[in-house]
Amino acid sequence: MQIRLCLDEYMKAHNVSRYELAKRTGIQYPVVDRYYKNQVQRYDRYILGKFCTALSCQIQDIMKLY
Numbered sequence: 001m002q003i004r005l006c007l008d009e010y011m012k013a014h015n016v017s018r019y020e021l022a023k024r025t026g027i028q029y030p031v032v033d034r035y036y037k038n039q040v041q042r043y044d045r046y047i048l049g050k051f052c053t054a055l056s057c058q059i060q061d062i063m064k065l066y
Contacts, residue, residue: 002066005038022056
């Protein structure tokens with residue numbers, strides 16, 4: 001079983017840009033960009049929590065099991 005981050009799909013559906021998410025969370029744009037492009041090896045629980053708070057969503061909205 002694999003975990004895939006679907007942050008890009010969620011953000012497109014809710015019209016939130018990477019720049020806007022970086023602003024809302026205080027996380028640097030390059031870090032947001034790596035998560036957006038699903039290019040991270042290890043998911044940081046703190047960062048995922050900030051994303052969920054900023055996007056008003058649950059973790060299962062931005063992560064999928066395959």
